[in-house]
Amino acid sequence: MKIELNNTADQLTYPNEIQVSQFYDDVINGLSAPNKYLQSKYFYDVNGDKLFQRIMELKDYYPTAAEMDIFSDKTDLLISAITANNEEEFDIIELGAGDAIKSQHLLKSLIKDKISFTYIPIDISKNITDFLSISLPVAIPDIKIEAINADYLSGLEIALSRSTNKKIILFLGGNIGNMEPHAAVQFCKEIQSSMAPGDKLILGIDLKKNPKRILSAYNDSTGVTKEFNLNLLTRINTELGADFDTSSFDHYASYDPISGACKSFLVSLKKQVVIIRNEVVNFEKNEVIFMEISQKYSPNEISHLAQLSGFKLTAALYDGEHDFTDVVWTVE
Numbered sequence: 001m002k003i004e005l006n007n008t009a010d011q012l013t014y015p016n017e018i019q020v021s022q023f024y025d026d027v028i029n030g031l032s033a034p035n036k037y038l039q040s041k042y043f044y045d046v047n048g049d050k051l052f053q054r055i056m057e058l059k060d061y062y063p064t065a066a067e068m069d070i071f072s073d074k075t076d077l078l079i080s081a082i083t084a085n086n087e088e089e090f091d092i093i094e095l096g097a098g099d100a101i102k103s104q105h106l107l108k109s110l111i112k113d114k115i116s117f118t119y120i121p122i123d124i125s126k127n128i129t130d131f132l133s134i135s136l137p138v139a140i141p142d143i144k145i146e147a148i149n150a151d152y153l154s155g156l157e158i159a160l161s162r163s164t165n166k167k168i169i170l171f172l173g174g175n176i177g178n179m180e181p182h183a184a185v186q187f188c189k190e191i192q193s194s195m196a197p198g199d200k201l202i203l204g205i206d207l208k209k210n211p212k213r214i215l216s217a218y219n220d221s222t223g224v225t226k227e228f229n230l231n232l233l234t235r236i237n238t239e240l241g242a243d244f245d246t247s248s249f250d251h252y253a254s255y256d257p258i259s260g261a262c263k264s265f266l267v268s269l270k271k272q273v274v275i276i277r278n279e280v281v282n283f284e285k286n287e288v289i290f291m292e293i294s295q296k297y298s299p300n301e302i303s304h305l306a307q308l309s310g311f312k313l314t315a316a317l318y319d320g321e322h323d324f325t326d327v328v329w330t331v332e
């Protein structure tokens with residue numbers, strides 16, 4: 001099913017005041033730091049969702065197709081790793097569900113196999129959670145869905161407070177790559193501590209590979225990734241009343257094949273001043289804003305991450321090219 005995010009645009013509510021003030025504080029903190037940065041979670045407003053959909057369709061952006069390959073070809077392996085012959089009803093909690101296009105393969109197969117579960121997608125974009133609540137019951141009749149509009153950890157807390165079932169947590173798409181490696185360990189530990197023995201985490205992780213392919217995925221020839229990054233400046237203009245001139249910033253992506261860190265920056269093309277409400281932000285010519293990390297891992301580093309965060313590796317699935325992996329980790 002092809003998702004048309006445009007259709008939900010007219011159902012949007014304006015962000016509430018608490019969210020706006022958190023956004024404002026995060027932006028001001030990031031832009032007053034000695035090395036300026038913005039948090040990549042703020043990419044996903046209505047326009048950002050659409051731009052990310054366009055990124056996922058790019059030939060250069062391989063992770064989506066690779067993970068799709070795993071979810072469409074290895075669904076049976078996934079299901080046996082999840083259910084492990086257990087008949088208990090369970091909940092599938094998906095962190096950062098997005099258009100849920102990959103997980104739908106799994107959800108459909110589970111329904112077909114008459115396995116009973118509730119699907120709880122969590123997403124920071126209300127545009128997305130509204131859309132899923134409306135469209136999934138159409139695409140997958142009989143599905144039980146309870147969408148939550150929140151960031152990962154507060155969403156997980158809400159989901160856990162509602163459920164006493166066995167849990168399968170999905171964290172797909174390489175979203176964990178948006179955390180620095182030390183933060184990824186902390187995050188996995190935190191998830192682990194909220195889970196019970198027998199619960200499982202399915203984690204989608206982008207693998208280290210030819211550095212040129214990685215760089216092209218974040219420096220695409222059509223410029224959509226640049227637009228995706230600049231859109232955050234536009235969002236700051238509209239939601240926080242700033243006056244960024246997006247044509248005075250360029251996009252720069254880098255990849256370090258040893259650390260596995262792929263980083264995106266915006267570069268100020270001239271000395272300039274930006275006003276955000278009462279705050280004045282000065283940019284030197286060529287000063288950068290660090291926008292996003294998309295960390296890549298080797299299979300060994302992934303095993304290490306499982307160990308550090310207290311999980312047992314139950315299964316590791318790969319696409320045909322070994323570009324991407326979905327691992328199934330269990331709490332013992």
Ligand code: AVJ
Nearest residue numbers: 055173174175177178225294
């Ligand atoms: C949605 C976080 C997995 O880091 O690959 C795509 C976002 N940024 N192109 C990624 C993204 C630039 C994407 N994730």
